[in-house]
Amino acid sequence: MEELDLKELVMLFWNRKLTIILILAIFITVGIIYTMGFVTPVYTSSTTLLLAKSDSTTGTTDTITATDITLNSKLVSTYSTLVQSKSVLRQVIANLGMNLNEEELKKNITVSQEKNTEIIRISVTNENATIAEKVANETAKVFMQRVADIYKINNVQIVDQAEISTTPSNVNHTKDVIMFACVGAVVAVMYVIIANMLDTTIKSAEEVEKNFKVPVLASIPLYNFEPVKTKGGKKK
Numbered sequence: 001m002e003e004l005d006l007k008e009l010v011m012l013f014w015n016r017k018l019t020i021i022l023i024l025a026i027f028i029t030v031g032i033i034y035t036m037g038f039v040t041p042v043y044t045s046s047t048t049l050l051l052a053k054s055d056s057t058t059g060t061t062d063t064i065t066a067t068d069i070t071l072n073s074k075l076v077s078t079y080s081t082l083v084q085s086k087s088v089l090r091q092v093i094a095n096l097g098m099n100l101n102e103e104e105l106k107k108n109i110t111v112s113q114e115k116n117t118e119i120i121r122i123s124v125t126n127e128n129a130t131i132a133e134k135v136a137n138e139t140a141k142v143f144m145q146r147v148a149d150i151y152k153i154n155n156v157q158i159v160d161q162a163e164i165s166t167t168p169s170n171v172n173h174t175k176d177v178i179m180f181a182c183v184g185a186v187v188a189v190m191y192v193i194i195a196n197m198l199d200t201t202i203k204s205a206e207e208v209e210k211n212f213k214v215p216v217l218a219s220i221p222l223y224n225f226e227p228v229k230t231k232g233g234k235k236k
Contacts (some may be wrong), residue, residue, distance in 0.1 A: 016192045023188040024181060030181025032173075039176070041168035043129035047140040048159040051118045080111035083122060083143050091142045096134055109139060119159060129164050136162035146167075 014019065082088065084106045092099050108125045120139050126132040143154045 012196055013189075013192055014197070019097045020188040020192065022184075023191065024184045027180045028177060029185025031177040034180070035173045035176035039171055040127060042125050042127050042170050043132050043165040043167075044123055044125045044169040045129070045133040045136040045162035045165055046117050046121050046123040046160075047136045048114070048121050048141060049144070050157045050159050051120070051155055079120060079143075079147075082146060083111050083139060084109055085146075088139065088142050088146055092135060092138045095138055095142065098134075099129065099133070100131075105135070106146070109135075118220070124162070125169065129166070133162045133164045 031134075051200065086102070089102050089105055093102065093105070110123045110125075112121050112123070113119070114121060122136060122143065124132045124139065126137040140158060140161075144158075147156050148154050
C-alpha cells in the first residue's frame, strides 16, 4: 500500500462516506435487533450478610475481631465454595420444593465481599425474578446454618434480604447498540483501507507523477457530447 498523508487519508474516507454510513447503519440495525429480540432477560437478587460474633453469655452481637474468623479474600473464597457446595444447594432445592438443576444453580450463584467491610453479598441470577429472590434468601439461611454447624459459632447475620428485581441485569440496550456501532466503525475503516489497497487505477495526474516520478505534460478531459437538433428535428 502506498503511503498516504493526512489530507489524502481524510479525502479517502470522505469519498467513501456513503459506504461508511451504510456499514454503520447495518451494524446499528443488527445491534438493535439483537438486543431487542435475541437477548433473554435475567434478573439478579442479592442478600447481604454481616460477619459478627455472638456472645453466648450476654446474647449480644459484636463486630468480628482479629481473634475470630477474619473477613478477607481467603474467607470470601472459602464462603463462596461453601455456598456453592452440594450440601447447601441440595438443601436449598429441597426446602423450596422447586425443580431446579443443581449445576445450573451453582453457576447462577455468586458470593462477593463489599470493599473494606465485613459484609458479604450472595447474588442469584435467574430468568424468573421471583425464583431469584426466593433462592437468594433461602441460600443465605442454609448457608448461615452450615457455618454454625461447621465453626460451632453463630457469627453470620442477615443485613438485607433479597427483593424481587423488576429490571433485567443483563440488558442494556444503549450499551449493546454502541458496541455494535463501534464494531461497524472498525469494519468500515478496514473495508475502506483494503479497498484502497486493491484499487490500482489512476484517478488523477498527481497520482501519475507520484507513482511514476515523471511530470504530466498534458491531459485530455472527458466530455459528454450531445447531438444538436436542428429546426427540422434532424440530429447533427
